[in-house]
Amino acid sequence: MPSSTSSSNPEARRPIYGKTLLAIILGMSAALGLVKAFAYINDASSETILGRVLEAKAALPQIVKEPQELAMVFGSSMVRAGFSPREFDQHLNDQGIQNIKSFNFGFGGLNPFFQDFLARRIKEAFVENDRRLKLAVIEFNPFQTTITRHQGALPIEDSFITMLGTEKEFRKILMDDPTRGVRLYNIKYLRDSISAEMVTSYFAQSFQEPRNRTELQRNEEMDKKRNELGELLNAAFDKEYPNYVNSQWSYEWQGGGTIAAERSPETLAIFEDYYATDLDPAKLDDDRLNRIHTADILEMNFSDELLEAFIRIVNEFKTFSDHVEVVLLPRNTDWIIYPESGKKRLQSAISRIETATNIKIKDHQNLPMMKPHMFNDTTHLNRYQGATTYTQYLAQQYHHFLIDE
Amino acid sequence: MLFNTPIFFIFLIVFLLFYGFVFLRHKPKIYFILVSSLVFYGTWNYRFIPLLVGSAVIDYFLAQAIYNSGQQRKKLLLTLSVVMNLGILALFKYADFVIQSVADFLNILGYQADLGSLSWVLPVGISFYTFQSLSYTIDVYRGDMKPRKGLAEFTTALAFFPQLVAGPILRAKHILPQFHKLPVPTWDMVCNGFLLVTIGLFKKTIADLLAGPAAMAFDGGAVSVLETWTGVLAFAGQIYGDFSGYSDMAIGIAMLIGFKIPLNFRLPYFALSPVQFWQRWHISLSTWLRDYLYISMGGKHNRIRNVMITMLLGGLWHGAAWTFVVWGLFHGLIIIATHQLGNSSVFAGFAHSQRFFNKLSKWIITFYLVLIGWVLFRANGMDSAWQIISQMHTFSGNLPDAGSKALLVFSLTVAALFFMHIMDYFVLNKTPQLMAKWWLFWPLLIIIQAICLLIGEPTNAFIYFQF
Numbered sequence: 001m002p003s004s005t006s007s008s009n010p011e012a013r014r015p016i017y018g019k020t021l022l023a024i025i026l027g028m029s030a031a032l033g034l035v036k037a038f039a040y041i042n043d044a045s046s047e048t049i050l051g052r053v054l055e056a057k058a059a060l061p062q063i064v065k066e067p068q069e070l071a072m073v074f075g076s077s078m079v080r081a082g083f084s085p086r087e088f089d090q091h092l093n094d095q096g097i098q099n100i101k102s103f104n105f106g107f108g109g110l111n112p113f114f115q116d117f118l119a120r121r122i123k124e125a126f127v128e129n130d131r132r133l134k135l136a137v138i139e140f141n142p143f144q145t146t147i148t149r150h151q152g153a154l155p156i157e158d159s160f161i162t163m164l165g166t167e168k169e170f171r172k173i174l175m176d177d178p179t180r181g182v183r184l185y186n187i188k189y190l191r192d193s194i195s196a197e198m199v200t201s202y203f204a205q206s207f208q209e210p211r212n213r214t215e216l217q218r219n220e221e222m223d224k225k226r227n228e229l230g231e232l233l234n235a236a237f238d239k240e241y242p243n244y245v246n247s248q249w250s251y252e253w254q255g256g257g258t259i260a261a262e263r264s265p266e267t268l269a270i271f272e273d274y275y276a277t278d279l280d281p282a283k284l285d286d287d288r289l290n291r292i293h294t295a296d297i298l299e300m301n302f303s304d305e306l307l308e309a310f311i312r313i314v315n316e317f318k319t320f321s322d323h324v325e326v327v328l329l330p331r332n333t334d335w336i337i338y339p340e341s342g343k344k345r346l347q348s349a350i351s352r353i354e355t356a357t358n359i360k361i362k363d364h365q366n367l368p369m370m371k372p373h374m375f376n377d378t379t380h381l382n383r384y385q386g387a388t389t390y391t392q393y394l395a396q397q398y399h400h401f402l403i404d405e
Numbered sequence: 406m407l408f409n410t411p412i413f414f415i416f417l418i419v420f421l422l423f424y425g426f427v428f429l430r431h432k433p434k435i436y437f438i439l440v441s442s443l444v445f446y447g448t449w450n451y452r453f454i455p456l457l458v459g460s461a462v463i464d465y466f467l468a469q470a471i472y473n474s475g476q477q478r479k480k481l482l483l484t485l486s487v488v489m490n491l492g493i494l495a496l497f498k499y500a501d502f503v504i505q506s507v508a509d510f511l512n513i514l515g516y517q518a519d520l521g522s523l524s525w526v527l528p529v530g531i532s533f534y535t536f537q538s539l540s541y542t543i544d545v546y547r548g549d550m551k552p553r554k555g556l557a558e559f560t561t562a563l564a565f566f567p568q569l570v571a572g573p574i575l576r577a578k579h580i581l582p583q584f585h586k587l588p589v590p591t592w593d594m595v596c597n598g599f600l601l602v603t604i605g606l607f608k609k610t611i612a613d614l615l616a617g618p619a620a621m622a623f624d625g626g627a628v629s630v631l632e633t634w635t636g637v638l639a640f641a642g643q644i645y646g647d648f649s650g651y652s653d654m655a656i657g658i659a660m661l662i663g664f665k666i667p668l669n670f671r672l673p674y675f676a677l678s679p680v681q682f683w684q685r686w687h688i689s690l691s692t693w694l695r696d697y698l699y700i701s702m703g704g705k706h707n708r709i710r711n712v713m714i715t716m717l718l719g720g721l722w723h724g725a726a727w728t729f730v731v732w733g734l735f736h737g738l739i740i741i742a743t744h745q746l747g748n749s750s751v752f753a754g755f756a757h758s759q760r761f762f763n764k765l766s767k768w769i770i771t772f773y774l775v776l777i778g779w780v781l782f783r784a785n786g787m788d789s790a791w792q793i794i795s796q797m798h799t800f801s802g803n804l805p806d807a808g809s810k811a812l813l814v815f816s817l818t819v820a821a822l823f824f825m826h827i828m829d830y831f832v833l834n835k836t837p838q839l840m841a842k843w844w845l846f847w848p849l850l851i852i853i854q855a856i857c858l859l860i861g862e863p864t865n866a867f868i869y870f871q872f
Contacts, residue, residue, distance in 0.1 A: 017425020020595050020661055024418060027599070027851055034855035155861075179412045179448065186411035196861025200614075 052248035060125035071102035075139025079106025085254035091395035104255035112309035117164035148296035155201035162188035216282035226277035334372035453528035502725030530570035541577035573689035590663035601657030612646030
């Protein structure tokens with residue numbers, strides 16, 4: 001191993017610093033290479049983590065160039081499951097409103113802090129192209145806005161920011177807080193948006209104490225039947241959609257899913273049976289306990305920061321939308337029963353949003369036409385019963401905003 | 406700007422580029438280190454730069470004056486230096502503590518006292534650089550060293566970025582000659598530096614992982630004796646990994662530039678007595694307290710008093726809270742007890758025995774006492790400390806309450822604690838052999854770096870920055 005020694009000639013001193021720099025850069029590059037290899041092996045990438053969001057974001061330039069008037073339902077996974085844009089358009093068409101194209105912008109795993117970034121991207125796309133939304137329906141999801149949910153998302157915060165933010169936003173962060181700015185650039189460009197915190201939180205799950213589990217006995221017969229029906233439905237899908245190109249946010253389907261009109265009566269019959277297997281009380285109770293644990297869905301201790309983020313979202317949409325509606329989506333009233341304390345907090349949060357946005361929130365939690373059997377768990381509507389019914393309701397409620405004046 | 410952040414990585418690369426290739430002469434290099442160090446410091450709070458530079462300038466001139474003065478004036482000038490350094494420390498760090506303690510005392514006496522608070526932000530690293538600066542004037546006063554010529558060199562040494570915010574606390578007579586010479590590192594030194602930076606980073610990473618179980622016990626989440634012990638052990642690992650990891654990185658970064666900074670930790674949890682623990686834990690502080698406080702008060706001549714005062718002030722150095730005071734006093738007590746027992750005819754044999762089981766017993770007792778100390782150190786108050794200590798010793802048979810994962814977390818905590826020491830043992834004893842095998846050395850470093858890049862906690866500031 002060569003050894004540099006002290007020298008009175010400054011020129012002779014340079015090699016050691018050159019070697020040191022080279023060792024730092026090569027060593028760090030190799031270590032980052034290993035990190036990338038680890039992410040690759042574990043299939044961790046921005047596409048696998050936020051694929052649906054990124055596909056929807058990428059579709060924005062195409063959306064704003066649509067010749068029709070545009071409508072958008074924006075929210076959480078409850079919107080993703082509960083709104084069927086093509087059926088919505090069809091209902092409007094049936095009512096003589098033919099010039100509307102609606103999109104489902106519902107995404108799981110995004111609390112309002114992250115949704116705010118996406119809302120800014122949507123606004124940019126519309127403003128740059130001088131387009132407006134004819135109707136924006138924004139879901140206020142109380143379960144995504146709790147302190148519990150917020151804290152659970154902290155380890156992934158920087159990763160998601162790098163996936164949803166823009167260069168301009170990164171530069172601003174860099175100017176305000178260089179340490180954080182450099183960190184974000186590092187995560188985005190050297191780590192493919194996979195931060196160390198995200199990796200740690202993923203693996204740390206194995207060391208956490210298990211949450212409360214249901215004491216009800218799982219119906220094994222039902223589970224077995226469900227698996228069998230699932231296989232039949234997969235086969236039916238392959239048969240009925242032979243040319244389907246796999247995507248998490250399908251432009252062709254306007255961000256929604258399949259619709260009943262495209263399915264055979266046999267397939268729909270299988271779905272009826274399949275949905276019945278969702279109603280195993282043990283499965284639903286366990287789902288409820290999980291959501292209490294991860295999102296505090298009954299007590300709803302709200303995060304100030306997330307409420308403020310939600311208010312920003314609504315105000316952003318107002319700048320490029322002709323009409324903005326804020327709604328609470330239907331609730332599975334058999335399983336999600338708020339205590340008085342939860343109800344009070346929810347009411348207080350609603351009042352705060354209404355005051356800050358000047359928009360009256362429409363509470364669709366207890367719509368009489370929405371029944372507990374229309375849910376495939378404690379929060380999400382199923383497609384051919386729940387989403388279909390709710391989409392029809394939305395079309396009836398809001399069609400007057402979409403009539404050409 | 407923490408050592409384990411990407412921005413420091415960029416800072417270091419830019420620093421090395423300019424230091425190695427642009428500034429080639431002595432004076433520009435000194436000024437460049439000074440400016441870089443102030444930039445490094447300024448990323449925390451640039452408003453405290455004048456305080457750092459100001460105390461360096463004053464101590465520089467006070468040391469010159471002390472050297473050139475007669476005995477009477479010398480004493481006065483030293484007093485001035487001590488008052489200035491400790492005064493700054495007292496004002497920023499202890500003023501609110503004193504105000505609050507007085508108010509509490511008055512309340513106990515029945516007076517409703519609300520004396521308010523200053524609520525000043527504590528300048529990062531103030532406890533380290535004031536002690537460092539003070540050691541210079543004391544050394545000159547004692548005649549242990551002559552004052553150095555060169556204000557820039559002195560200020561640069563005090564502000565030297567690798568050790569500025571969390572030590573080790575350098576001695577003027579050790580570091581100033583290096584700034585005068587500006588040594589060029591050898592390749593072996595650079596490799597050693599890389600090893601220390603990597604090991605330090607790894608220990609910091611482990612410390613961050615241990616923060617979770619530690620917080621669980623200290624913030625009231627532990628439900629069983631097992632979880633409480635896990636939390637206390639985890640904190641022992643967290644504070645060791647955090648602080649010794651930072652020290653390793655500081656020493657390693659200094660080595661990359663050519664500077665030698667003395668060791669700050671030497672396997673402290675393998676100590677066989679409380680006295681030995683303090684010879685191995687935060688060595689730069691414990692030797693500072695020994696040389697400038699304990700010995701100044703007379704050392705062994707009034708051991709009990711001197712040890713207690715030294716440890717009390719050592720505890721208070723760590724923070725302005727009664728828990729730190731009690732922690733210091735606790736360590737003072739166990740150090741005195743060790744001395745007393747070692748000198749007694751009954752225990753002397755045991756104390757000096759080299760037999761395996763005796764050594765094992767001494768290790769268990771020492772480690773247990775250190776853990777009790779950490780409870781006092783970390784707890785959110787004396788009530789909380791007492792509750793945790795009680796919980797550690799309340800065998801209510803509720804092990805199953807802890808849940809199925811508790812035993813796994815306990816085992817991993819113990820393993821992490823042990824692993825950090827094993828790693829340090831190899832660094833202390835096997836570094837030359839490891840460096841000779843380059844085909845093992847470099848891949849090992851890269852793999853460890855990669856592991857560190859894969860593990861992260863959102864709140865990962867170094868604990869010792871608050872002191």
